[in-house]
Amino acid sequence: MEDLLIIGAGPGGYETAVEAAKRGMKVTIINDGTLGGVCLNEGCIPTKTFCHFAGKEDFAAVAARKEAVVNQLRNGVAYLLKNPNITIVGGKASFKDDKTVVVNGEVYTAKDIIIATGSKPAILLIPGADSEIVLTSTDVLNLKELPESICVIGGGVIGLEMASYLHRFGVEVTVLEYAPQVLPNFDAEVSKRLKMLLTKQGIKIETDAQVTAIDEEGFVTYKKKDQEYNVECDKVLMAVGRTPNTSDLNLEAAGIAYNRKGIEVDDNMQTSVPRIYAIGDVNGKMMLAHVATFQGTRALNHIQGKNDKIKFNLIPAAVFTIPEVASVGLTEAQCDDEELDYKSVKVPFGAVGKAVAMGEPDGFCKLIIDNETRIMLGCHIMGAHASDLIQEVVTMMNLGVTIDDAKDIIHAHPTLNEIIQIVVHQAE
Incomplete structure (x- = not known):
């Protein structure tokens, strides 16, 4: 039996595994997909590469640079995990009970388990959401060529970052945000000024806009102040947040409490089952890579009976618009x-x-x-x-x-x- 079993190799999972190994623990890390998780492969890193170089180089060059950056950092994660105390298992994990996880038909147990399976793009449940013209943030990062126009549904961090760099590549961008302000969780004055500056740059932004339907021919319908409007576009980016990856874990078998926002945890990241912890996007507390890392540290410290001074009420957040x-x-x-x-x-x-x-x-x-x-x-x-x-x-x-x-x-x-x-x- 290992000391620690970690499900997921995103920032929370792999950095916790590395730290646990440094502390002398025997760790098995189970990962379905490429190392680095959402942040490295289809989130923070590729997005910031596009944000930095958009307008400085042509799209094909930046897309190639993005691939090179991701590959380099992915190799770096693999190097960090080359530790005699760490075993990597590829495959999808599913709980058999509160002590057992099954991967590829093999059974794994450990003294403690940390779930770090991340999240996936959320989809607005409206007519046309499954249309071929609708893209997620992952799809946009993997485009081989850019559309002439795009309608971004959602004026949060993901929506505005992508709107900003796509516009600098010459794409005509319209942003539709349901809330009264873009970046709804940020300071109202910041949001107001940012909207003004992005609009001045040429990005069309509508707040208080409730999207009701998407037509395959390229029309997005929304309501604002009881009036109905349409946006014509080539593609639609669905950027209405992210949802925790819990569906394949069979959490019920382990007795782990969860809801639509994610796995329920206490301040030590402990779930309703004392030996099982959940960190990062999957617990829905705050979906940021650096939060996942420090939640992993908190969980690890709790497992080992150590105290820390991590202040989860002082978490910096950044948006890479211009x-x-x-x-x-x-x-x-x-x-x-x-x-x-x-x-x-x-x-x-x-x-x-x-x-x-x-x-x-x-x-x-x-x-x-x-x-x-x-x-x-x-x-x-x-x-x-x-x-x-x-x-x-x-x-x-x-x-x-x-x-x-x-x-x-x-x-x-x-x-x-x-x-x-x-x-x-x-x-x-």
């Missing part, structure tokens, strides 16, 4: 809902010398500060390299740095990071 968006902590709306005594301070990128010199002055940095404790409750950035800049604030928030402490931190000049220094000094 300009980028990044966020951590509470939004103003959430502060209002919790009736917190706070203030927000905002500085435009136009106040940063390097941003102006780079020709990228669009955007701003907003800090939300608790009036009594002076700690930072949240940070929301829209602008050049926002995904990198947010990490400084994430670190300060993790350490409980007050706004007054932060004023004594020296930043190099000229750098984009100075926007953090400027906004901190603007706070009274």
Whole structure:
């Protein structure tokens, strides 16, 4: 019997396996498909390759580059898993009971089990959703040639990132978002400004738009304020979120509780069966690769009786549009809902010398500060390299740095990071 059985080799699965092996545990990792999971093969990495090079190289060149990048990183994962304490089994896992998993007719058991099977694209249940013109995010990343026009259903992270880079390749893009704002879970001011800038670039965006049908001839029908409209397009991207991969696991046989949002877990990622854990997209808590990795660490620590200081309420999120968006902590709306005594301070990128010199002055940095404790409750950035800049604030928030402490931190000049220094000094 192995110490640990992990189902799934995405970021949560393979990084947890590597860490467990370092701690001297014997690990079997079961994977159906290629190593690296959704993030590496059909999510984060290929998308960001397209986001970075769109408009700089032609589509065929970027598509080839994407394949090279994915292959290189996939080989890197295989190298990390070459450990005498790790055994890789290819195939689809299914629970026989709460102690046994069956793969290719073979039975596997372990002292503890971690489920890390990830997610798949969600599909809106409307007429025409199964039409040949409808693509998932995976399909779009594997296109050999681009359509002249596309209608993106969903203005969340996936929808906006793909809309942004497809537009830079010359595709005519229309985005339809059901909620009142794009990026519904982000700061409202960030969402409003991003919509304005993407529209200025030439992307058509409609919010409060309920898609009701897709016609195979290339018409997407939606309702807005009791009026019905149509969008004509060559292809449709279904970007309405992702759904956990639970259907083939036979969770009922193990007595594992789950619902449509994913496998139910506690703060230690433990399921309703004490020896079985679920991490990453499959538990539906927050579908981000870096979250899966740290949830794996939390599960592993719980198995070994160790404590950690991981703060799952301080998770940075980034959107790789142009300009980028990044966020951590509470939004103003959430502060209002919790009736917190706070203030927000905002500085435009136009106040940063390097941003102006780079020709990228669009955007701003907003800090939300608790009036009594002076700690930072949240940070929301829209602008050049926002995904990198947010990490400084994430670190300060993790350490409980007050706004007054932060004023004594020296930043190099000229750098984009100075926007953090400027906004901190603007706070009274």
